[in-house]
Amino acid sequence: MSSSGPLAGIRVVDLTAMVMGPYCTQILADMGADVVKVEPPAGDDTRYVSVGPAPGLSGVFVNVNRGKRSVVLDLRSDKGRAALRALIAGADVFIHSMRAKAITKLGFGYDDVAAMNPSIVYTNCYGYGRRGPDRDRPAYDDTIQAECGLPAVQAALTGEANYVATIVADKVAGLTAVYATTMALFHRERTGEGQEVEVAMFETMASFMLVEHANGAMFDPPLGPAMYHRTVAPNRKPYRTKDGYISALIYNDRHWASFIDSVQPVWATERYATLTARAAEIDTVYSLVAQTMTERTTEEWLTLFVELEIPAAPLNSPQALFDNEQLNAVGFFETVPTAQGPVRMPGVPTWFSRTPGRIAGPTPELGADTEAVLAELGLAEVESR
Incomplete structure (x- = not known):
């Protein structure tokens, strides 16, 4: 013992x-x-x-x-x-x-x-x-x-x-x-x-569950339903790459700025410039990123995200955890x-x-x-x- x-x-x-x-x-x-x-x-x-x-x-x-x-x-x-x-x-x-x-x-x-x-x-x-x-x-x-x-x-x-x-x-x-x-x-x-x-x-x-999903329902009067919209955005899912899948969260303003500077400079507009703005159109943002992710392999994206200090990971199975x-x-x-x-x-x-x-x-x-x-x-x- x-x-x-x-x-x-x-x-x-x-x-x-x-x-x-x-x-x-x-x-x-x-x-x-x-x-x-x-x-x-x-x-x-x-x-x-x-x-x-x-x-x-x-x-x-x-x-x-x-x-x-x-x-x-x-x-x-x-x-x-x-x-x-x-x-x-x-x-x-x-x-x-x-x-x-x-x-x-x-x-x-x-x-x-x-x-x-x-x-x-x-x-x-x-x-x-x-x-x-x-x-x-x-x-x-x-x-x-x-x-x-x-x-x-x-x-x-x-x-x-x-x-x-x-x-x-x-x-x-x-x-x-x-x-x-x-x-x-x-x-x-x-x-x-x-x-x-x-x-x-x-x-x-x-x-x-209510840590994030209580959201607007906590207030009096309510400011919205009990739901945190980012987690239920339809396009919130692993991104398909050229040869597989990857998980990545390009979340805060520094992440976003470094990503678009390296990958999609045309997205450098006020519409997506701040976390608040992106949160208001989160599913659109996920969709845009998803279209871009198919252009490179999983390994290429992982290498870039490490360089940019953007949280990213490959999709593992439980079996893969043993190795x-x-x-x-x-x-x-x-x-x-x-x-x-x-x-x-x-x-x-x-x-x-x-x-x-x-x-x-x-x-x-x-x-x-x-x-x-x-x-x-x-x-x-x-x-x-």
């Missing part, structure tokens, strides 16, 4: 499943926390959703549960609940993704857990916040994307409603759970007080030995000068650490299957 990260010495009791909660606790583990993943006898469903080197070790599961210890407990049994209570007594964080009624019925709502360990940070990962009428609704990434407006802005861009091709709601909510949990730990460090934290996918994604020069130069990938063979995992994206994080270890097979963890608590192995 990793012990050099900023969370070294923190123990997390993790009752989350799928992606939102496990992504949060994977980051905590990479930052040095001892994460004990408590699973039901059948295991987290994500163990079985994609390819993997062995049953119960799908690629998605392996990536978001690395470095944790797996303990199987049947929380419907008295012994299973007693073992969980013993785990909670020595923990710093308790985090779950069960519905409020279900976790409370088991006897592990916040009031119950705080009575066992008053200084604990208790993090709820929900679909919808408990103070609203939707608190008991089930939620998955697709439904949250729909409800927060992502397919609607995709439709404004492409003409057809689509989900974003990544589980963005799960991951953004997981990152939010990381900062919420660590902020509560910081408060406890200063005051000794534990507290309850709630992170809801819908509210998280509503906040995420990316930048990622390999910074040591982003780590090869972790496992019982099934080496696994090349995406690593820690942050850097600390004194307390660096790192992949905490391989992903546990279901229940692999039950005996050892219960022994640490002075308990015999409980009936879990």
Whole structure:
């Protein structure tokens, strides 16, 4: 287990499943926390959703549960609940993704857990916040994307409603759970007080979407609809070049001036001279640039944009990231030995000068650490299957 990260010495009791909660606790583990993943006898469903080197070790599961210890407990049994209570007594964080009624019925709502360990940070990962009428609704990434407006802005861009091709709601909510949990730990460090934290996918994604799309709707009276027009301009898409595609954003006035001076001097008119003017006709600007981009190869454009200090990039596939020069130069990938063979995992994206994080270890097979963890608590192995 990793012990050099900023969370070294923190123990997390993790009752989350799928992606939102496990992504949060994977980051905590990479930052040095001892994460004990408590699973039901059948295991987290994500163990079985994609390819993997062995049953119960799908690629998605392996990536978001690395470095944790797996303990199987049947929380419907008295012994299973007693073992969980013993785990909670020595923990710093308790985090779950069960519905409020279900976790409370088991006897592990916040009031119950705080009575066992008053200084604990208790993090709820929900679909919808408990103070609203939707608190008991089930939620998955697709439904949250729909409800927060992502397919609607995709439709404004492409003409057809689509989900974003990544589980963005799960991951953004997981990152939010990381900062919420660590902020509560910081408060406890200063005051000794534990507290309850709630992170809801819908509210998280509503906040995420409205960063730019709140726009004119924020004001009273409204100055326009809730939409940031640059991101939904129909011609906002990768540019086709002579031999492929490229992404480039000729955005501020310096970028624009250097681009037209080098490529299209005829565009040096007041109509497009300022960011404000270009923003008012952003789709026209995108269209003009698109026509010009077909005149050179991708490599020729990349060379020019580097020279002009204009942000630009080739279009990569996820597969190409494994051979990316930048990622390999910074040591982003780590090869972790496992019982099934080496696994090349995406690593820690942050850097600390004194307390660096790192992949905490391989992903546990279901229940692999039950005996050892219960022994640490002075308990015999409980009936879990």
